[in-house]
Amino acid sequence: MAKKILIIEDDKFLRELISRKLTDEEYDITQAVDGEDGIKKVKEAMPDLILLDLILPSMDGFEVLSTIKGDESVSAIPVIILSNLGQKEEVEKGMNLGAADYLIKAHFTPGEIIEKIKNILG
Numbered sequence: 081m082a083k084k085i086l087i088i089e090d091d092k093f094l095r096e097l098i099s100r101k102l103t104d105e106e107y108d109i110t111q112a113v114d115g116e117d118g119i120k121k122v123k124e125a126m127p128d129l130i131l132l133d134l135i136l137p138s139m140d141g142f143e144v145l146s147t148i149k150g151d152e153s154v155s156a157i158p159v160i161i162l163s164n165l166g167q168k169e170e171v172e173k174g175m176n177l178g179a180a181d182y183l184i185k186a187h188f189t190p191g192e193i194i195e196k197i198k199n200i201l202g
Contacts, residue, residue: 084129085130085131085197086110086111086125086129087099087131088113088131089132090113090137102197105194105198110125115144117138118130119139119144126157129158130159132144132145132162134170135165141163145179149177158180159178161183162193163183163185181196
């Protein structure tokens with residue numbers, strides 16, 4: 081059975097690019113365009129992994145991550161932060177909140193992002 085990945089990303093181009101690449105790799109993709117929608121879809125889809133942007137409408141990625149990690153029913157799902165925010169403080173905050181990995185968008189190609197996902201999902 082295909083592993084399920086939830087992509088919470090408001091940038092349509094990037095969201096669709098990553099979705100296509102992951103679909104090509106046989107992953108089952110769910111998309112959310114903002115934080116509130118993301119939280120709702122985490123509970124509906126129960127994904128195996130979440131790709132999370134930090135700059136989101138309605139609720140930022142740190143709030144989304146805190147909410148997920150604070151909810152026992154979904155807290156075990158690994159979350160990879162994928163963001164343009166790359167300051168040391170932001171990376172540390174993301175990791176301290178429970179992210180499995182923190183990728184800075186400018187530093188990773190979609191192919192490298194998929195490698196990270198494969199590593200985490202085994």
